[in-house]
Amino acid sequence: MKVIIIGAGIGGLSAYHSLKKNLANDKVTIKVYESHGPPGTTKVGGGLGLAPNGLRAIASISLKAIEYIQKNAYPGPIFAFRNSSGRLLGHFWSGRKERYGFDQMMVRRAVLHEALLLDIPADVVTWNSKLQSVWETDEGVEVEFADGSSDTADLVIGADGVWSIVRECIFDKQYSPIYDGFSGVGGFIPLSRLSPRLRESLKSESVTMTFGSPGFFGYSLTSPSKPVENSDLSTNYIQWWSIYESPTPPTRSEADPSTVRTHLLSQHASWKSPYDTPGAPVFEEIINLGCTTENEFLVLPRYEAPRMPSWSTPSGSGRIILLGDAAHVMPPDSGQGASCAIEDAVAIGVLLHRYFEIDDVDIKDALKNVVGAYEGVRMKRVWKILDMAKRSGNSKKRQSWLQQKIRDLFLGIFCKLPESVNDGLYMYDVEAAVDQYVKR
Numbered sequence: 001m002k003v004i005i006i007g008a009g010i011g012g013l014s015a016y017h018s019l020k021k022n023l024a025n026d027k028v029t030i031k032v033y034e035s036h037g038p039p040g041t042t043k044v045g046g047g048l049g050l051a052p053n054g055l056r057a058i059a060s061i062s063l064k065a066i067e068y069i070q071k072n073a074y075p076g077p078i079f080a081f082r083n084s085s086g087r088l089l090g091h092f093w094s095g096r097k098e099r100y101g102f103d104q105m106m107v108r109r110a111v112l113h114e115a116l117l118l119d120i121p122a123d124v125v126t127w128n129s130k131l132q133s134v135w136e137t138d139e140g141v142e143v144e145f146a147d148g149s150s151d152t153a154d155l156v157i158g159a160d161g162v163w164s165i166v167r168e169c170i171f172d173k174q175y176s177p178i179y180d181g182f183s184g185v186g187g188f189i190p191l192s193r194l195s196p197r198l199r200e201s202l203k204s205e206s207v208t209m210t211f212g213s214p215g216f217f218g219y220s221l222t223s224p225s226k227p228v229e230n231s232d233l234s235t236n237y238i239q240w241w242s243i244y245e246s247p248t249p250p251t252r253s254e255a256d257p258s259t260v261r262t263h264l265l266s267q268h269a270s271w272k273s274p275y276d277t278p279g280a281p282v283f284e285e286i287i288n289l290g291c292t293t294e295n296e297f298l299v300l301p302r303y304e305a306p307r308m309p310s311w312s313t314p315s316g317s318g319r320i321i322l323l324g325d326a327a328h329v330m331p332p333d334s335g336q337g338a339s340c341a342i343e344d345a346v347a348i349g350v351l352l353h354r355y356f357e358i359d360d361v362d363i364k365d366a367l368k369n370v371v372g373a374y375e376g377v378r379m380k381r382v383w384k385i386l387d388m389a390k391r392s393g394n395s396k397k398r399q400s401w402l403q404q405k406i407r408d409l410f411l412g413i414f415c416k417l418p419e420s421v422n423d424g425l426y427m428y429d430v431e432a433a434v435d436q437y438v439k440r
Helices: 010-022 052-059 063-072 109-117 165-170 196-201 257-268 282-290 337-358 363-394 401-416 419-426 430-439
Strands: 002-006 029-033 047-050 078-083 088-093 105-108 131-136 141-145 150-153 155-158 178-190 207-211 216-221 237-245 297-304 320-322
Touching: 002 010, 002 141, 002 150, 010 029, 010 109, 010 337, 029 150, 047 109, 047 337, 052 063, 052 337, 052 419, 052 430, 063 105, 063 109, 078 401, 088 401, 105 109, 131 165, 141 155, 155 165, 165 320, 178 282, 196 282, 207 401, 216 282, 237 257, 237 282, 257 282, 257 297, 320 363, 337 363, 337 430, 363 430
Parallel strands: 002 029, 002 155, 078 207, 155 320
Antiparallel strands: 047 105, 078 088, 131 141, 141 150, 178 237, 178 297, 207 216, 216 237
8 A cells, every 4th residue: 555645744744653653564655745845944833732642642653752852842731820910820730741641741843843753764755845736546546746746646644734735625625724813923032031030930830821811922941951050041942922813814024023023012011920020021021032033933823724524535435534734723722733633643543554454455445444433533522622722712812801800710710620620631542542433
């Protein structure tokens, strides 16, 4: 069986590892195509929180990747929730190793990408290959690229993100992304650039999320360890991010450092923190340091896509399968975007092992069984997470004084709930979920 993976991001690279683990080398050949350039030539996103369930999924397909992440990211299982007056609403346990086997990790997206590239031979990924079209044939699937080249496969996995060309081709642009009214901005700042009091505060509150009106502002450590005396602070960083309402997606001209800084200061400069110092209020300090050409930052309009009836071709053949944001655009409010993409990839590999390798049936029948089980295992969980993310996103909209009080009360109560409230998300084991589904 020949498999083509479109997209060498988190989901696509995870799919490669999952297939290599679950299928014998003499039964599968894999080729990955990526529209962007190779590592070092293209910026790879900002930062993210990688939840225990996502780390568990990575550990199931690549021990080298999980070791690399744990070596180069910050374990941050405790979030401090504050309001824009600086009042502490509570501390939220967001995934501890003691309960879930893995700590929540605050990590650069580039680090996660580097980890997943480990053990992938250089000739597997073809970079700078922009997909133009994909379609089924009697024999399999054909893909064509913008440079005129083409390839064929028995199975194509579309892991090409929010603006998936694979999705657009198989559904004739019926489920194109729609701007959701929010935009995000974020980046990284060396610890050495922070004021002493803000830097010191990271020893006790390494992940802080602040809710106001309008918008939201968060910051956290993203390096492997907390700052200590005489450490090289120039190699340690914080990541910061803001989410705010915007009636239209910011244009390229609106994403220059000066414009972004002015916009963020208009929203957050008046916000308070217990770690403010004269001449260096926390939010003003982070915004002024972050929105420069010296420190990398990104402006990312947010999109959502209509829920699709299937994550595969309407024919039901299973020859083209979508995963990650190509199948279900996951907003950052969920904290599960990367984790869900990785879980999707693991599920596909395990199901191919079950229906193609163990059952040893014809590939056409195997792929039909795989896609049916894949959607049966994954859809209900993903839709539930999307619903949760929508509710979380609503808390970041412009709110009245009363709405803010209600939100603060809710967050305070939420922080008092037992850690087990996260079990549905963080205890999830995708391999076990697949096994349970197949047995049923």
